[in-house]
Amino acid sequence: MMQMAKGIKGFRGEILSVSRDPHRHPDAVRYEPDGLLIVEDGLIVARGDYASLAPSYPGIPIDHLPGLVVPGFIDAHVHYAQMDHIASHGEQLLDWLDRHIFPAEKAFADRAHAASLANLFLDELLRNGTTSALVFPTVHAHSVDALFDAALDRNMRILSGKILMDLGPDGLADMPESGRDESEALIRRWRGRGRLGYAVTPRFALTSSDAQLQVAGALLADHPDILLHTHLAENLRECAAVADRFPTARDYLDVYDRFGLVGARSVFAHGVHLSDHACTRLAESGAGIAVCPSSNLFLGSGFFNFGQADAHGVRIGLGTDVGAGTSFSLLHTAGLAYQAALSRDYPLDPFRALYLATAGSATLLHIDDRVGGLEPGQEADFVLLDCAATPLLARRTAKATLAERLFALQILGDDRAIARTYIMGQCAWNRQGTAS
Structure with a gap:
């Protein structure tokens, strides 16, 4: 240790x-x-x-x-369970999940496998200069235990939480009640230990029932010190599927809003395809976006609109999103953010890119009082x-x-x-x- x-x-x-x-x-x-x-x-x-x-x-x-x-770099969105399937060929988001990622995550039913990957993952973060991260594990509660154990050993500032996905495939589906109970147990077990933080983590709107999304909202209401971490408006097919399932919702963000999941401590990954209404709501709520340019390019999802976000005052940070992201390096990811921004006529300044990879992500994760600026205290x-x-x-x-x-x-x-x-x-x- x-x-x-x-x-x-x-x-x-x-x-x-x-x-x-x-x-x-x-x-x-x-x-x-x-x-x-x-x-x-x-x-x-x-x-x-x-x-x-x-x-x-x-x-x-x-x-x-x-x-x-x-x-130290701060990764605002990354999946440790997907580490072994980085650079998996040939699909956009929904098919990529079915073909590559869900089978990989089923292997985390084995606690020893989760522990092995957690150690390798955190070592890779350190090798790339990343000292803090908001991390997706799997639906298995012990995937969080394994990650937090490894983080304690390294004294790293890691935030995570059990994935909620009662509409997931066989071997990865929980239930609203079990998801709530396991999340509550994890919060009790890890709150206040080391430099760790908890995040309620519904995978995305399509993998949770209305009942489970209500559970997620109740968990946030009961524990105002924890985060909400999920995906939002990443891929056009995903957005269309969400619109089909929730036909009365104004937009993708409104789906989450209806269940009490949009607030100052909400971190949404991607946000590639956001309406102006969604940006206005993000800004007024204090919620923010973890921008993931490597992943968005790799899965053919599109490019984040920095100009739109700035016009509405949306908080943003930077995430690698490994394994759809193709590098653990936030230096490299900052370079890709510049290229993604320029594709929409936004010349991202290198100092702002450094901010997004450090204090910007820290602010998004509500740890900016502790890390990100190299300031006294x-x-x-x-x-x-x-x-x-x-x-x-x-x-x-x-x-x-x-x-x-x-x-x-x-x-x-x-x-x-x-x-x-x-x-x-x-x-x-x-x-x-x-x-x-």
Whole structure:
């Protein structure tokens, strides 16, 4: 088990964070070319220019970090049970689920299989610089137990919850009553432990009966500190099927709204095909969208409309959506977000892309008081990026401005650009294979 770093120490390096949305706050970028983080018992207690701050902390050990230090990445939507079926060929969403994903998730009836995948999954997150995540498990309650056990061992900030899907296929279907009882038991078992959080998780509108969607709404009402995590308006065939099942609903979001599932703590993945009414309702409720450009491209679902979301003030974060997403790297995903946005004439700024992958996702998950900005009082989760990780990156970033280097990292970078990943001030992954 990873132990939380004790005592006080400093980390010196080039430090960059974007703790607020630069689209609305032009002064949100915080940058120290030669900066210092002071960390005590895993928490940041001070940050500033090295020359100005260091004299206030004489004699403490200081690690020199050779690279660009940014907050740990925060994945706002990812499926650990789909890890082994990343890069599965040939289908759009609904057929892809039937052909590839539901058979894979049935294997999670075996607790040992769930534990093995949970450990591999979290190690892969750390290797890609991801320190916090909102994670889909499976319908099996022990899939949550396995994930949370592995997260406790690594001291990671992970949010998850048992999938509710009483209309799922044989071997993956629960019942409204069992889904409620198992969810309540999981909340009691894990609430307040480590850095974990719970999310009520109906898979999507088509896999839950009205009775189960009512159960999900009741769980949220009974536990106002937990999240709602589900899928919304991802694929045109999916949207048409939802409209057929709920013919009186105004739109896809309205289906969830009727069951009390749209609120300030609701996280909806995708939102590729949203009406203006849905965007207005998302904004007024405080709910938000986990944008997943890799998955949307891979499944042929379309491109998220950043301009529409901004016009309505919708909160957004960034998710890899592995296994439909094709990379665990939020650096790579940020680059794809730029391309998806540009397809709709929206030039996503590299600093805003970094915000979405860090503090933006943290805000969406209601953990922004703890992580995402490298600010005093927050947990010391951060990543050391190597701008010369590949010959091409090294050439492109030589003598480049900060914005140019960051953009190059997003377009050309991936897991190879992650030199080290720190959890609460302790090195949790090192590309060199040694502890720092």
